[in-house]
Amino acid sequence: MNDARSGVLAAVREALMDLNGRTRTPPPPTIFGETDESKATLAQHFATELQAVAGRAFIVRDRAECGAALASYLLARNVRSVAVQSSPFAQDIALQLDGFGVTSAVNLDRPELERCDCALLEARSLLADTGSATVILDNSQDRVLPYLPRTCAIVAELDSLHATFTPQALECIADTASAGARGEALIVTGPSRTADIEKVLVLGAHGPGALAVFIVEQP
């Protein structure tokens, strides 16, 4: 194995021989800045963008209103069972879902997770200009949650909403990486899709066919 490693690296170094004076300083990273729009305006922008990719956004006042809006959305989609990510915020919202079979994802095996109608996740940041949500998935059960159930619901605080890929928006990914965490930071934008057959858009390819984000103004 070491032979292969040194062989590849030697081949790379030899190939770069003509660049003896190569720069050791990378070009400055492209930083995408915040805008001066209010959070309320950004939330509307987020909702419009998410809708454009067949998702839905609900802007709610507090956790109680979030629970009610979520329950109503799930009922409309005939959802009966919900698997919840191991995040305190998502778990707290899930407590308000009376009449649904609610279980923590960590307590379910893969077939059970697949039989669940809906996944409930917490977004650590939201990106308004694409309608995207960033979720951190650090255990094996949570990692399959965004894909296995037919419906995906995501809750997030309004404060986590940013105009675009700003450094603040991506802090959760950078922090997760620098803390030596394992697993995955996932940016999800709308329901799963494909256009592999004659470029015709089809939703629910391998993951959920429906995705909704609930933005809580006063969590």
Place this chain on the structure above:
Amino acid sequence: MTTSFNRKEVARAFAHPVAAAGLAATLERSVQSAHQARAQIEWETLRSAAHDVKAYAIANLDRLLTQFESQFTQRGGGVLWAQTADDAVAHCLDICRRHHATSVVKGKSMVSEELGLNEHLSRAGIDVVETDLGEFIVQLADQRPSHIVGPALHLSRQDIGKLFVAKLGIEYTDDPQTLMSAARTRLRARYMQAQVGMTGVNFAVAETGTIVVIENEGNGGLSSAVPPVHVFLMGIEKVIPRLADVPLFVRILARAATGQKISTYTHHFLGAEEGKTVYCVIVNANRTKLLADPKTRQSLYCIRCGACLNVCPIYRRAGGFAYGGTYAGPIGAVITPQLTGINQAGELPFVSTLCGACQDECPVKIDLPHQLVYLRHRAVEHGAARASMTSRGIAAWARAMRDLPSYQRSVRWLRRAAALGRRIGWYPGVLAAWTKSRTLPQPPKESFKEWWERTR
């Protein structure tokens, strides 16, 4: 693997103008979507920035690869190096054997296509299934992908409907939603059974050991998260320096590839969580040949978006199979001769009109036309391709212009040939195709010099 220009495939494409027009129309829709998506951002600024980051990464590849290895290993991942395609296949087989794998699910990976990995795994008794819908379709059809982003773009929905009847035993339908559902049902069971998942890599971040995989279907996420073992396959050129560079590439990749502002899933994989085993196979397989030549080094900046294919007039008419290898279109015509050897694929650089549309579309500003011209020279020098008609014509003209008598003889001969051609309406041999669709100009009865001497 066939890697030379496939004339039969071109003839087939030209014999089916309706199918070719369908492909061209589909690709044009992609281009229009991409242009709309690009108009919303500072496209030129971003592609220049992406070019600079890739230039830095390639110029510092040795250092960044070792930095990535160190970070990835610290996160519990195993790094395996492969100098050749055979080494990479051996690593994959070894991983499967070590984990007693009989079933593998695969997300999209162009490197694995390059390695012919599916065939190798199948020969070793391992059942491997592609999970990206387009890849799944071409696997069922026993074909290769014809496009980097849309592997089954060459097939109509009717073709796919018939294929699913034959291979999946479903009732005929040409409804894409129903066809997708059939594939989804079939593949769900496979995720649950598989002991190993394999995916490609879009970007490997040296600073943190993060691997970024971008996709729309969720099959990459499932292939990674469900099986207990995950293998990333990446070419050495996939490394980028910092996590802060990822947003730049995320913004340009989807726009160039599909016209989306962002793909549905942007995974940032962070090594192995509890209960998971993760490997990253870093593959050279002749990429250092591209790296060693300053004139082709830029082709390693490619982020596999497929934009150059979508605009290429040759690709639009002839389709992906005409290129013979794993990579089609202008980028394929540049990298395939280097990856497989100029003697084997020397004609590929000639499969271009050199119109420059590919360079204009490229989100990392790869100078494809100049590389194509350079590789044409090399192919002719190596005897892998004949000099083009243009080159041979110019050489003949140079001989004719050497002195006055030669010039006068040549002009006289050409005038007579042109007059003869005009009389019979066509030219023989290699000029026949030209005269088939064009009216020959009427040559003057006498030259200027003759007219001057006659009338002065």
